[in-house]
Amino acid sequence: MRGKSGGAIALLGAVLVLAACGRSPAPPASTVSSATPTAAPATTAISAPIADNPVQRHVVFPSLNVPLSPRAALGKQIFFDTTLSASGHQSCASCHDPAHAYAPANALAVQLGGPDLRQQGARATPSLRYMDFTPYFTRHLYIPDVEGVEDEGMAGGFMRDGRVNTLHEQAALPLLNPREMANASVTDFSTRLARASYADQVRQLFGTSVFQQPDQALAAAGQALESFESEDDSFHPFTSKFDAVLSGHARFTAQELHGFALFNNPDKGNCASCHLDLPGVGGRPPLFTDYSYVALGVPRNMEISANRDPRYYDLGVCARPEMSRETVYCGNFKTPTLRNIATRQAFFHNGRFHKLDEVMHFYVERDTNAGKWYPKVGGKLLKFDDLPEKYRANVDNFRVPMNRHPGQKPALDDTEITDVIAFLKTLDDGYMSHP
Ligand code: HEC
Numbered sequence: 104m105r106g107k108s109g110g111a112i113a114l115l116g117a118v119l120v121l122a123a124c125g126r127s128p129a130p131p132a133s134t135v136s137s138a139t140p141t142a143a144p145a146t147t148a149i150s151a152p153i154a155d156n157p158v159q160r161h162v163v164f165p166s167l168n169v170p171l172s173p174r175a176a177l178g179k180q181i182f183f184d185t186t187l188s189a190s191g192h193q194s195c196a197s198c199h200d201p202a203h204a205y206a207p208a209n210a211l212a213v214q215l216g217g218p219d220l221r222q223q224g225a226r227a228t229p230s231l232r233y234m235d236f237t238p239y240f241t242r243h244l245y246i247p248d249v250e251g252v253e254d255e256g257m258a259g260g261f262m263r264d265g266r267v268n269t270l271h272e273q274a275a276l277p278l279l280n281p282r283e284m285a286n287a288s289v290t291d292f293s294t295r296l297a298r299a300s301y302a303d304q305v306r307q308l309f310g311t312s313v314f315q316q317p318d319q320a321l322a323a324a325g326q327a328l329e330s331f332e333s334e335d336d337s338f339h340p341f342t343s344k345f346d347a348v349l350s351g352h353a354r355f356t357a358q359e360l361h362g363f364a365l366f367n368n369p370d371k372g373n374c375a376s377c378h379l380d381l382p383g384v385g386g387r388p389p390l391f392t393d394y395s396y397v398a399l400g401v402p403r404n405m406e407i408s409a410n411r412d413p414r415y416y417d418l419g420v421c422a423r424p425e426m427s428r429e430t431v432y433c434g435n436f437k438t439p440t441l442r443n444i445a446t447r448q449a450f451f452h453n454g455r456f457h458k459l460d461e462v463m464h465f466y467v468e469r470d471t472n473a474g475k476w477y478p479k480v481g482g483k484l485l486k487f488d489d490l491p492e493k494y495r496a497n498v499d500n501f502r503v504p505m506n507r508h509p510g511q512k513p514a515l516d517d518t519e520i521t522d523v524i525a526f527l528k529t530l531d532d533g534y535m536s537h538p
Pocket residue numbers: 182193194195196197198199214215216224225226227228229230231234260261262263264270273274277278282283284328
């Protein structure tokens with residue numbers, strides 16, 4: 104995985120060398136997004152940088168021309184292979200659709216899977232775009248700030264609760280999850296992989312005896328998937344309008360610029376305090392997350408049938424066995440990237456909202472008008488009803504825009520919300536063919 108297993112560092116090196124010796128010519132449109140041949144978006148031709156662009160920053164984009172390694176090419180076949188599931192009809196791409204920024208094509212709060220494809224998952228499926236930059240889970244993420252270094256607290260790790268550190272380990276989870284691809288055991292999976300049309304490639308790359316030990320076959324699939332998810336451009340294209348503006352090749356409209364200002368303003372949206380929009384180390388373009396964990400108190404979602412049981416709660420980070428005693432983290436979920444957010448159809452860990460406009464209103468009216476979001480039981484408002492009462496104090500109520508009181512004015516009014524959404528739409532990939 105990029106950033107940890109060495110591939111990342113190698114890639115960063117390649118990026119810097121490329122930057123130093125000038126950009127390679129733009130690839131033909133068909134190779135821009137190798138995993139999405141049918142979804143090539145209409146793109147804008149980018150010419151010389153525009154002068155006088157206050158938003159321009161030093162950014163270094165990864166090259167889009169790197170061919171896949173043999174491992175990654177194998178991983179690509181595995182990613183799209185439905186025969187590796189118990190149903191025979193589900194692959195990674197069924198939930199992580201490349202034509203939808205590797206998020207689901209539908210608006211379901213949670214996806215269906217399992218042997219009969221009728222089992223509801225527990226959480227909304229995230230987009231896999233840009234997730235390959237995720238750092239290891241840590242209790243203390245230190246980031247540079249104006250005063251030196253700031254401790255961001257707990258951050259990183261894959262999944263919405265950070266429970267796995269690498270993409271090769273992550274791959275085993277959906278393959279064996281009874282509500283997802285539902286292989287009954289590692290042996291069951293290994294048998295399916297051994298029957299795949301590309302089984303000889305697995306042997307070539309991972310040894311002729313790879314199928315004799317099911318654990319090895321699973322590990323091989325994990326390594327191949329990790330290479331694909333790290334190497335393939337389609338996981339990190341950086342072709343949004345925001346990227347074009349940042350590199351000085353396009354301009355925000357007045358509305359987008361205003362939305363961007365509100366997104367950054369610590370007294371208004373304050374969004375950038377978690378959805379970080381500054382370039383990273385080496386000029387890496389912003390990823391719109393600091394990977395930190397926060398309890399936002401998202402309302403319970405009755406579209407998830409498990410929630411009909413009043414004793415059932417998704418506790419997020421503290422549902423991890425090794426974190427179960429750290430109850431201050433109950434209700435905490437990872438801050439996701441906002442790149443391609445306008446293409447998503449289910450928001451937050453439980454998919455409670457389906458429109459960006461609802462998400463925005465929730466952020467700014469959660470505390471000023473709580474009755475709009477939470478049920479009343481016996482005349483009593485159950486604020487933060489998706490957490491057991493004893494953990495409701497974990498919900499963040501001090502950071503803008505969630506620091507208001509009943510009856511106060513929301514941090515953003517309707518026009519301002521529209522402007523922030525206009526800005527968020529500039530984070531969709533496909534504005535230009537090449538960063
Ligand atoms: C049935 C739908 C479904 C299928 C099939 C599926 N996933 Fe996922 N994926 C999810 C959900 C839901 C999550 C979030 C789960 C959580 O946070 O507990 C997720 C999370 C992830 C993440 C972590 C993303 C992040 O930002 O932390 C990765 C990586 C991933 N999946 C890769 C895969 C791969 C590779 C496959 C195929 C082997 C796959 N998924 C198959 C639903 C699915």
